[in-house]
Amino acid sequence: MVLDPKTSFSISTSSGVPIYRQIMDQIKIHIASGRLKENDFLPSVRQIAKELEVNPMTVSKAYSLLETAGRIETVRGQGMRVRSVEGAATPLQDRNEQIAPLLKEIIGKAKQISLSKEELIDTIRTLWEDQQ
Amino acid sequence: MVLDPKTSFSISTSSGVPIYRQIMDQIKIHIASGRLKENDFLPSVRQIAKELEVNPMTVSKAYSLLETAGRIETVRGQGMRVRSVEGAATPLQDRNEQIAPLLKEIIGKAKQISLSKEELIDTIRTLWEDQQ
DNA sequence: ATCAGTGTATTATGCTTATAATACACTAAG
DNA sequence: CTTAGTGTATTATAAGCATAATACACTGAT
Secondary structure: OOOOOOOOOOOOOOOOOOHHHHHHHHHHHHHHOOOOOOOOEOOOHHHHHHHHOOOHHHHHHHHHHHHHOOOEEEEOOOEEEEOOOOOOOOHHHHHHHHHHHHHHHHHHHHHHOOOOHHHHHHHHHHHHHHOO | OOOOOOOOOOOOOOOOOOHHHHHHHHHHHHHHOOOOOOOOEOOOHHHHHHHHOOOHHHHHHHHHHHHHOOOEEEEOOOEEEEOOOOOOOOHHHHHHHHHHHHHHHHHHHHHHOOOOHHHHHHHHHHHHHHOO
16 A cells, blocks of 8 residues: 555654654644545554654554544554544634644743744744755 | 742643653743843742642752753752853844744644644734733 | 455563652751 | 751652564455
8 A cells, every 4th residue: 555645744752742642643633634534544553653763553552542532443454544523523623723722832932932923923934944 | 038920830741741841941931031031040949849739859850951951050058040151142142042943843843733834824813812 | 375464462671751758968047 | 056948869669651573363455
């Protein structure tokens, strides 16, 4: 099976956030953004493990927790599939709900260091291109 | 000694980020923002430990690492003091240099969750007013 | 049937993080 | 001197995180 270019992952080993949680977060975002739709298959455990240079069991832990949370489901012998949600909420709103907490944290930090709104936006514009 | 109202701390036990790192980050921000100036004393270890309901040694670890990093220094029997910087560069430029790493972290996070530049900026504009 | 590909269980090892309870050397104030 | 306040060292315990090496049951295609 070919790697799905729709879903790419990146982890930060210096952030202090556990790898399995970073993987979970990114999959949630991919689902919420519609990049991963209902019944889409996720990249395989070994595939992500190789891509991130991480232990397969670490990826499996992320998958298992997502399954427990009801976001994805196992198809034996095939892989993990995005679950059809009951309520089937609007993906866009769902995504914003996921992102809001992070942005609030970001804004809180900015205010904490006395950074004005436009100052923050300008600096983001400048730094955005530079970064990877 | 009275608690300094200039410096307040908050930690998230659900974020996965080690407590001692959250403390370090917030002190760095307080210094970078000018809320904590050169020769200012930090809140005592036991004070922060009580405020955050955390083990004193966890706070001590954050302080020790900040001292190793050259940001603060020990005054025996009295506490920890913000260190005078060697170069003592212009506060404004110095401040921008301090802020850049934080913004890079923010941008990194945004990219990690596949948030586009304009998307990020728009949402920041929207959320900025709401927040405190 | 064979083979490569799914997720996962198991066992072991090692590191990091956080807590608890003491104890020590030091300083400043009474 | 006594006392309360600094930071920190020590020892022990516990949990979480990540890795490594195997092994298993299952599926789909050859």
